[in-house]
Amino acid sequence: MKVSIGFNRHLESNWLAQTASWVANGIEGKELKDKIDLLLTPDFTSQVAKDKTRNLLFGIWSKLPKHIPSDFQRDAANLLMEYSEFNLVFHWGMMLSKYPFFKSVVEQIGRLTKLNDSFLYSQLEQRITENYGDTSTIKRSMQFVIRTLMNLELLANPKQGIYQLRKPIQVNNPSIKAWLVEASVYSAQVTSRSLTAINDENVWFPFELYFDENDLSHNDRLEAHHQTADVIVFV
Structure with missing residues (x-):
């Protein structure tokens, strides 16, 4: 069975925040994609990488799977504008609800850190590849999730191969x-x-x-x- 991953690039906090702000102000569709393109341009030399990152940001904050109502997305953007100090909470909820692979990775991190606030990357990789297959695509996607969590300052990397939770x-x-x-x-x-x-x-x-x-x-x-x-x- 072909597995749909979707989470195929790492993300930065400011990219997520700006995309959510545009959505909260009613910007959508092609106009939103064009704005995300301009936002990302200074950080990319590869058009393919930029396109994938744009599509992921659009997918998190604008694209609606069939099982999610538009009101859920609208409320996320409005609540984020009202409680901007909790912006990570809303990005987290949107990524959980729309990207099953993202959920699988963070769920395993939660299990690995239940009794200890750190985990070995090799342990996480073993659990994810057991569930999704031991392929280069799966491993790269897992790395994109980890790097995103690092960029959001939710994980620290004190030693090679070891990741640690930051203060909740x-x-x-x-x-x-x-x-x-x-x-x-x-x-x-x-x-x-x-x-x-x-x-x-x-x-x-x-x-x-x-x-x-x-x-x-x-x-x-x-x-x-x-x-x-x-x-x-x-x-």
Whole structure:
């Protein structure tokens, strides 16, 4: 079975922030792609590399897969403009919800660092290639994800082959957390998930947060249903 990776370039924090800002201001389609092209031009000599980077930025902040409503994307851009100090949270949620390979890599990082705040690159590579295949394309895509996390200052690289988590970002705002709950559901490509499962996900390692039922009322696309001792979240 052919695996679609999609995450085929590394990204910089300012590229993501500027793209999100344009989306929040209603810029889309060809106009958005043209603006991203101009943004990237000073940093690239290869047209192919620039095109791939532009397409990835456009994919994160503008392209809509069938299972994601436009309101989710709109709210992400609007919340980012209102809470710009949490911009990484919104980039994270968008990448989780739209790029399964990105989610797979960060999920494995979360597992590897659950008891220790560092991991060996070789351990991560072994886990990813077991799931996706031991190919040069998979290994390059994994490197692009790692470099992106480095550029976003979520990982440090104190020694060759060793990566370390940086201090987590505390997230208490209920509107932001409710949006992340929605992102979690879309990342699994389902229509419902238990709140316990969402809280237990390993993908949240860059953040210090806890989702509770009261957060859900801050997102009118979420419905909460009690089931035994858990809450099931529907979108």
